[in-house]
Amino acid sequence: MAEEKSEPGDSIELHLRFLLDPFGDEPHLRQRERSVQYLLAHADESYHRLLRALQANPTALNAPAIIEVLPLFNREESIPVLEEIMLRGAEQVSGVAGQALGRHAGPAAREALLRGLGSSLQETAAAAADGLMVRGDSSVCSALKNHFAHVNRIVRYHVIQAAHKLGCLGRSEIEELKKSDPDLRGLL
Numbered sequence: 001m002a003e004e005k006s007e008p009g010d011s012i013e014l015h016l017r018f019l020l021d022p023f024g025d026e027p028h029l030r031q032r033e034r035s036v037q038y039l040l041a042h043a044d045e046s047y048h049r050l051l052r053a054l055q056a057n058p059t060a061l062n063a064p065a066i067i068e069v070l071p072l073f074n075r076e077e078s079i080p081v082l083e084e085i086m087l088r089g090a091e092q093v094s095g096v097a098g099q100a101l102g103r104h105a106g107p108a109a110r111e112a113l114l115r116g117l118g119s120s121l122q123e124t125a126a127a128a129a130d131g132l133m134v135r136g137d138s139s140v141c142s143a144l145k146n147h148f149a150h151v152n153r154i155v156r157y158h159v160i161q162a163a164h165k166l167g168c169l170g171r172s173e174i175e176e177l178k179k180s181d182p183d184l185r186g187l188l
Contacts, residue, residue, distance in 0.1 A: 011042075020062040058088070059090050067093060086116050098129075113135065122155055132166070141168035148177070
């Protein structure tokens with residue numbers, strides 16, 4: 001029996017399904033990683049399909065899987081889409097989008113995170129702080145410090161955690177924060 005050759009589009013569809021597979025056991029995770037590598041190797045065909053699927057339903061149950069891989073393509077056009085998702089303040093996707101922006105190498109991703117940090121939505125501001133922490137750029141220390149007194153304790157926690165991880169706080173600042181905010185005692 002002759003082996004049937006599949007079209008590249010068929011393989012991409014198969015790997016998209018593996019990427020979106022909800023199972024998290026070891027074999028499925030290995031297959032997911034192989035599929036991510038395949039999709040990256042065929043970026044011209046796969047990237048826009050992923051982006052369209054995400055834009056069609058940015059809060060779908062499988063949206064986080066797409067959001068997580070977008071920075072790997074390193075395309076600037078992902079940044080506004082990820083920022084829009086982060087700015088929604090939707091619990092299931094905002095945090096993932098903030099971290100994805102943090103992993104994106106483009107300078108516009110940093111600016112998107114700084115805009116998100118100023119959001120009045122708790123999920124968005126916390127996601128932006130987490131993204132800045134993931135980014136690992138200590139040049140954002142002053143922006144983070146401007147939000148230490150945020151009215152929402154969850155946002156304060158994320159902002160101060162990011163500042164701490166980025167090395168923005170000296171020992172005396174840490175002690176002062178612990179004294180002034182009981183919610184932070186376990187963090188620092």
